[in-house]
Amino acid sequence: MLHWLTTNYPFLYHMSFPRGYHLVSAEQQSIKPYYLSSKELDEEYVVELNSWDSNPLRVTNLEKTMIDMLRYENVTPGLVDEMVDDYLDREDRNLERLETYAKRFKIEKLVEERILSAVQ
Secondary structure: OOOOOOOOOOOOEEEEEEOOOOOOOOHHHOEEEEEEOHHHHOHHHEEEEEOOOOOEEEEEOHHHHHHHHHHOOOOOOOHHHHHHHHHHHOOOOOHHHHHHHHHHOOOHHHHHHHHHHHHO
């Protein structure tokens, strides 16, 4: 949502936290937490973007966000298709980084089928 890859407005904010992070009242704040290893939240993957209220937020970069959305199976139907289309239309996309991440997270075939084949 913060990368403007979709027009979908979530009922829950899907947020990643380091394993061991103590999140109080996630449900009351409409947060669906995901607890990841610190490797997946390394500075390499993180950028700072402003929220809609102009508050700085640390979020995964564009390519890591695409990888994460492709990796998870329980995604709203059609959402990934919209994200892929929007990603391919962007001038700031980084296909080389996307390929690197795809190999690292072992989804090369999926990225090739869903994204890279559309570019070639």
